[in-house]
Amino acid sequence: MPSAFSLSVLLHNPWFAALSAGLRRDMLAATERRHLQPGEMLFRQGHVPDGFYALLQGKLKMSTLNEDGREAILTMLDVGTWFGEISLIDGQPRTHDATAVGHAEILVMPPPVFGQLMEQAEFAGAVARMLAARIRLLYGLVEDASLRSVRHRVARRLVLLSNSHIPVSHDGPAAIPVTQESLAMMLGISRQSLSKELKFFEQQGALTLGYGQISLLSVALLTRLSETD
Numbered sequence: 001m002p003s004a005f006s007l008s009v010l011l012h013n014p015w016f017a018a019l020s021a022g023l024r025r026d027m028l029a030a031t032e033r034r035h036l037q038p039g040e041m042l043f044r045q046g047h048v049p050d051g052f053y054a055l056l057q058g059k060l061k062m063s064t065l066n067e068d069g070r071e072a073i074l075t076m077l078d079v080g081t082w083f084g085e086i087s088l089i090d091g092q093p094r095t096h097d098a099t100a101v102g103h104a105e106i107l108v109m110p111p112p113v114f115g116q117l118m119e120q121a122e123f124a125g126a127v128a129r130m131l132a133a134r135i136r137l138l139y140g141l142v143e144d145a146s147l148r149s150v151r152h153r154v155a156r157r158l159v160l161l162s163n164s165h166i167p168v169s170h171d172g173p174a175a176i177p178v179t180q181e182s183l184a185m186m187l188g189i190s191r192q193s194l195s196k197e198l199k200f201f202e203q204q205g206a207l208t209l210g211y212g213q214i215s216l217l218s219v220a221l222l223t224r225l226s227e228t229d
Contacts (some may be wrong), residue, residue, distance in 0.1 A: 007055055013080040015130055016054075023122055036100035045093045049087035051108040057080050058104030059177065063185075064096045073185040076101070076161070076178060086129055088114050107215040145188070152188055154197045155226030158207070162216050173208070173215040182216075202223060 007028070011017045012149060016024065031054070042053070045064055060077040077083060079218070087094050088111055104133055117123040144153045146200045163172035184194040198214070201207050206222040216222060 003028070008081050010054060011080075012131055012224065013082065014045070014080060015126065015133075016080070019126055020122060020209075023117075027109065027117065027123075029108070030113040031109045033185065034106050034108050036104040036106065037052075037146050038081050038100060041100040042100065042104075042106065043094050045094055049091075049094060049111060051084060051085065051110055052082065052088055052114045053084045053109070054107040055084045056105040056107060058099040060104060060106075061099045061182075062096050063099065072188065073182055073184060076182065082130070084093050085114070089118075089127075096216075099208065126229050136161075149226075150189055151197050152226045153189075154183075154194060155201070155222050157183065157187055157221055158214065158216060158222065162219065174219070176214045177212060178214060179212050180209075180214075 007024075010028075019027075033056075034042075036058070042060065043050070044072045045128055055077050055080060057169055059079075060166065062074040062077065063071050064074065065071055077098075083098075087090075090114055096114075148156070158176065161176045161178060180198065181191060187194065198207070198209060201222060202209055205223065206216070206218050206225055208217065
């Protein structure tokens with residue numbers, strides 16, 4: 001059974017916090033902990049799904065490799081995130097790789113338990129809302145890639161990352177633990193193009209650059225500057 005600390009971490013996720021206390025207890029009682037070493041994979045693209053997961057500590061990189069071996073980072077998951085439901089719903093293999101960035105600790109819910117919970121209206125409805133939110137996010141990213149400037153895409157991804165990494169109650173600069181290399185790979189742009197835009201935003205006072213992180217000083221300013229080329 002997860003500790004009180006683990007529960008407090010998970011409750012930072014609005015999706016989990018919105019569930020009834022009884023359902024949260026049932027979910028956590030059916031999970032077990034798993035520790036991952038830096039660089040260790042939780043699953044690979046094409047693997048048969050073996051669980052529904054919650055990230056308790058560390059970060060996970062979701063990525064895929066193309067035919068020439070180049071990696072495309074889809075997103076970075078932060079603590080409190082539940083994930084892995086898609087393959088459990090459709091029974092298809094995993095669509096990407098999940099790799100620990102540093103040491104990571106996760107909770108694993110076995111597929112049979114996930115299936116049983118999906119028979120409950122509250123849990124099934126919550127999973128549907130989770131998928132709907134992710135589809136909306138993906139539509140927005142596709143629109144950005146098709147219609148928006150590189151500057152706009154960089155700004156939007158920084159705002160999205162800050163929303164996932166920083167609690168709602170946080171008051172102050174939003175420190176996003178992501179390297180410039182990883183961010184460029186997420187966006188599918190060159191490191192040089194990303195560096196140019198980040199330096200522009202930094203010069204305008206919207207963010208500061210640090211080792212392995214980017215701190216947003218003003219989301220409003222960042223958004224306004226993203227409309228200028």
